[in-house]
Amino acid sequence: MERIESEHVVFGAGLVGGFLGAALMASDQSVGWVVREATRKKLQSGLKITDYHDNEATVTDLQFVTPNPEGLFDVPAPRYLWLTVKCTALDAVLQEIKSLVGPETIIICLQNGLGAEDQVQQAFPNHTVIRGVMAANVAELQPGHLHRGTQGGIMLPKQSETEALVPAFQQPALPLRLLDDLTGLLWAKLQLNLNNPINALADITLKQELDQRDYRRVLAAAMEELLSVAKAKAIELPQLGPQPPHRTPKLLRLPNWIYRRAGHKVDAKARSSMWQDLKEGRQTEIDFLNGAVARLGEELGVACPVNQALTQLIHDVEAGKRARGIGARELWDLVS
Structure with a gap:
């Protein structure tokens, strides 16, 4: 298997994960993608992101991360693992991601609703697990083209681990905002x-x-x-x-x-x-x-x-x- 070393791995590149991964790549970040086979085929030629301010970026040569026959990810652990699967899929993927999580990996959860980070923290009690929010609407206009149609972007709690992410969000199509009150x-x-x-x-x-x-x-x-x-x-x-x-x-x-x-x-x-x-x-x-x-x-x-x-x-x-x-x-x- 090809050895892929990425600062970020996006697990579940649907609407939110796809937009996030493309924005990170457009900000010159190394990104690994864990996606379903159908999504991989759809993104084989790249991914275009746009927003309602007419910002636009296109990324190509996406680095897909796939498990080996034993179901393990034989790649270096990323610094940041972004979990963008839906809440309904969390139970199924927690076992799957164990081979992706290294001792220093920070896990960021971007699920809608309440309580997702608690499930992840229970599975990885010795790791930093951060709950974030994608506070914007993302729609697929056509295969390989995602569009942010409302204001807002990635919102994370303000702490040392998230402050270190600021340079990774230089793409105007997806702003990063750090807040003190995560519960609210x-x-x-x-x-x-x-x-x-x-x-x-x-x-x-x-x-x-x-x-x-x-x-x-x-x-x-x-x-x-x-x-x-x-x-x-x-x-x-x-x-x-x-x-x-x-x-x-x-x-x-x-x-x-x-x-x-x-x-x-x-x-x-x-x-x-x-x-x-x-x-x-x-x-x-x-x-x-x-x-x-x-x-x-x-x-x-x-x-x-x-x-x-x-x-x-x-x-x-x-x-x-x-x-x-x-x-x-x-x-x-x-x-x-």
Whole structure:
């Protein structure tokens, strides 16, 4: 097997991992890629990344890292191992990555939802495990072309290991931001991710969805439930978007003509990752997003019927009991 030595290894180069890996390469970083065979074929000629500011970068000659017949990765351990697989895949890959993790390897988790880093830390109790957030929407416009359609980038807790990463993020298509409050950040990102099932159920672009008030009313109600749960846990959410978290539901409920003037600008090409999962028949992360809000609400005695209903609707689509393409008024009636 070819010996590949990389400062970074991206494990699971889907939307987030693909964009991250390409941005690192465009910043002159050495990157190894662990991907499925179908993804490897798709990226064989390279990967193009763009964003809504018209930044663009193309990388070629991706260094793919593959296991040997025994399932072990016979390559030098990277300094940084970026886990970008979905929460639903974590259990399956924790055993697989053991041969990639060296004594000094830092593991960075970029899953949506809550609790992913706890699973990884339990598997690697003597390693530094860092939880981060990809606070932006990434969509695949065509094979080999990923697009960041909203503001935000990689967000990590501010500490010595992450401060050392600053030189690795010189590509403007993917900014790096270091924050002091990781818990609040994770909940703020979760608040934004509550829209994932709405967009997936609507089966339209994010802009088309957010242009319709009834879809926004569903999202506002789901967000208010999350804010109630966060308040019960004494968690303060930082501002990630153009409005403070507690004002966002009020903005979403505004009439269309007012919202379009005051609302968050969304790239016309953007869709949620959950839309992509349902389109390709993959299991979604709904239980780690809206489902997690509903479970925590039940534990704390905070009613979360909208998040519970959205979770069930996604499970119905996954099971083939319901089709995508639910209209705005119909969705509002289903969850209210």
